Amino acid sequence: MTLLDAVVVGSGPNGLAAAVTLARAGLGVRVLEAQPTAGGGARTLPVPELADDLVFDLCSAVHPMAWASPFFRAFDLGAHGVELVAPEIAYAQPLGGGRAGLAFRDLDRTADGLGPDGDAWRDLIAPLADSWREVTALALGDKRTVRGMLEGVRGGPASSAWGAASAVRPGLRFGAALLEQGGPRWDRRFLTEEAKALLTGVAAHAITPLPSYAGAGTALLLAALAHADGGWAVPVGGSQAVTDALVRDLEAHGGTIETGRAVEDWHDLPPARAVLFDTTPRAVLSIMGDRISVPRRAALRRFRYGNAAAKVDFVLSEPVPWTVPDVGRASTVHVGGTRAEMVIAEDAVANGTHPDRPMVLLSDPGVADPGRVRGNRRPLWTYAHVPAGSTQDLTEAVTRQIERFAPGFRDVVVGSRCIPASHMELHNANYPGGDISSGAASIWQMFARPTPAPDPYQLAEGVYLCSASTPPGPGVHGMGGWHAARRALLREFDIRHVLGLAPA
Numbered sequence: 001m002t003l004l005d006a007v008v009v010g011s012g013p014n015g016l017a018a019a020v021t022l023a024r025a026g027l028g029v030r031v032l033e034a035q036p037t038a039g040g041g042a043r044t045l046p047v048p049e050l051a052d053d054l055v056f057d058l059c060s061a062v063h064p065m066a067w068a069s070p071f072f073r074a075f076d077l078g079a080h081g082v083e084l085v086a087p088e089i090a091y092a093q094p095l096g097g098g099r100a101g102l103a104f105r106d107l108d109r110t111a112d113g114l115g116p117d118g119d120a121w122r123d124l125i126a127p128l129a130d131s132w133r134e135v136t137a138l139a140l141g142d143k144r145t146v147r148g149m150l151e152g153v154r155g156g157p158a159s160s161a162w163g164a165a166s167a168v169r170p171g172l173r174f175g176a177a178l179l180e181q182g183g184p185r186w187d188r189r190f191l192t193e194e195a196k197a198l199l200t201g202v203a204a205h206a207i208t209p210l211p212s213y214a215g216a217g218t219a220l221l222l223a224a225l226a227h228a229d230g231g232w233a234v235p236v237g238g239s240q241a242v243t244d245a246l247v248r249d250l251e252a253h254g255g256t257i258e259t260g261r262a263v264e265d266w267h268d269l270p271p272a273r274a275v276l277f278d279t280t281p282r283a284v285l286s287i288m289g290d291r292i293s294v295p296r297r298a299a300l301r302r303f304r305y306g307n308a309a310a311k312v313d314f315v316l317s318e319p320v321p322w323t324v325p326d327v328g329r330a331s332t333v334h335v336g337g338t339r340a341e342m343v344i345a346e347d348a349v350a351n352g353t354h355p356d357r358p359m360v361l362l363s364d365p366g367v368a369d370p371g372r373v374r375g376n377r378r379p380l381w382t383y384a385h386v387p388a389g390s391t392q393d394l395t396e397a398v399t400r401q402i403e404r405f406a407p408g409f410r411d412v413v414v415g416s417r418c419i420p421a422s423h424m425e426l427h428n429a430n431y432p433g434g435d436i437s438s439g440a441a442s443i444w445q446m447f448a449r450p451t452p453a454p455d456p457y458q459l460a461e462g463v464y465l466c467s468a469s470t471p472p473g474p475g476v477h478g479m480g481g482w483h484a485a486r487r488a489l490l491r492e493f494d495i496r497h498v499l500g501l502a503p504a
């Protein structure tokens with residue numbers, strides 16, 4: 001049998017980023033994907049039970065990191081034909097009494113809308129938004145090496161002293177903001193519920209009790225990117241556009257993808273000099289067994305999975321009838337109420353119970369991409385936080401939560417379906433029990449995922465992990481794949497310099 005250069009198991013954004021990087025270096029690459037279509041957490045598919053002519057984002061929908069991550073900036077989605085569009089309002093936080101927090105792309109407009117908290121918002125977010133390249137490099141770095149933490153900073157890679165120096169001040173600001181917003185002092189900065197809740201809604205993406213450092217890190221990165229160049233973009237046509245661009249590039253450089261190929265055992269792998277796993281540590285352990293050293297296996301077994309999400313997709317006959325009409329101008333709405341309500345909801349989930357008022361994330365793709373709407377039917381993407389392994393259908397709980405801020409919502413729903421957390425892994429094995437982050441977002445695992453080893457990607461000679469279970473963690477940024485692939489190029493193939501990823 002022919003010996004391949006590299007096999008990538010899994011075709012999520014990290015797996016494809018790895019595959020593209022390897023193929024562009026001239027290697028023969030084959031991707032094996034368990035599901036019938038490629039893309040993992042970046043797939044957009046029809047759901048015939050809901051509508052014949054609409055498509056739905058199965059997992060990710062909103063993509064600030066798909067333009068801002070160093071990998072995607074090098075790859076250049078725009079040059080690969082992907083149109084990223086950002087709404088004028090990145091995200092909104094509806095509150096009772098006809099109030100709402102609104103994060104405009106324009107930071108000054110956001111601050112003006114926050115009244116007495118305008119200056120406090122500006123002080124916290126403006127320096128990070130101004131230094132978004134450095135903040136993104138640090139947040140999406142490999143959490144191990146200076147070079148890997150400074151990829152994409154102004155002035156070039158970390159090898160340049162100027163690149164390293166330019167990241168010091170933004171790094172200190174990011175660290176100080178993280179300590180403030182991730183700890184007990186988080187309530188001191190803002191006076192109004194609008195500002196407190198607006199930032200908390202973003203922190204809640206981490207699915208942790210709040211405040212938390214993982215939540216604060218998420219909130220500060222994403223809040224900064226809302227005001228930076230590309231905003232909270234959605235790809236025209238859905239997340240699949242990102243996957244399709246990566247697949248086209250891979251195939252143009254000689255790589256291949258086999259779908260419907262679940263790898264369950266070492267024998268399912270074709271012979272190759274390097275294997276990169278876009279999977280959970282649990283899957284690698286079961287596939288590779290004693291090909292990984294005893295201490296490394298023990299460390300991987302200690303990897304912790306997190307709480308979960310239940311997905312609820314709706315078809316609407318009209319846009320959501322928000323009490324505050326401006327909320328409908330945002331593609332992303334955090335439906336969780338006040339800061340205190342979100343804290344209660346996330347605490348309940350952390351304690352293994354279903355909150356009465358769950359944290360709901362909502363995206364209306366038709367706001368930024370009108371082509372997603374067909375006649376009088378529009379898709380609405382939501383998910384709610386639930387305890388790991390939850391089997392509950394969250395449709396009614398999500399509907400009630402939206403109704404609080406959009407009375408009459410129920411009347412515009414013409415169809416819905418729920419994927420309970422316990423079913424998420426049926427369409428993506430990387431979400432065990434519905435853990436959409438492929439690993440708990442604890443402070444320890446923010447830095448030491450999947451294990452505290454000096455190299456978080458290489459598990460054994462020729463064996464690498466490259467999924468969201470590695471640094472920098474969840475999100476469609478391709479960074480885990482990129483970091484892992486470049487290590488594999490160096491160690492297995494002695495290739496030090498990777499050529500550009502953008503189209504010629």
Ligand SMILES: Cc1cc2nc3c(=O)[nH]c(=O)nc-3n(C[C@H](O)[C@H](O)[C@H](O)COP(=O)(O)OP(=O)(O)OC[C@H]3O[C@@H](n4cnc5c(N)ncnc54)[C@H](O)[C@@H]3O)c2cc1C
Pocket residue numbers: 009010011012013014015016032033034035038039040041042058059060061062063064065261262263264278279280283309311383427428429430431436437466467468469473474475476477480
């Ligand atoms: C409901 C939901 C909403 C989200 N929203 C957003 C969002 O709006 N923005 C954002 O940036 N991120 C979002 N995310 C997170 C994002 O989708 C993931 O973090 C990202 O897709 C991780 O990429 P990955 O390549 O590591 O793994 P995945 O995208 O999870 O892909 C892993 C792939 O590996 C395959 N695989 C696993 N095991 C095997 C095996 N043994 N054999 C063969 N194939 C295998 C899987 O089938 C899958 O295709 C969301 C996730 C979910 C679930």
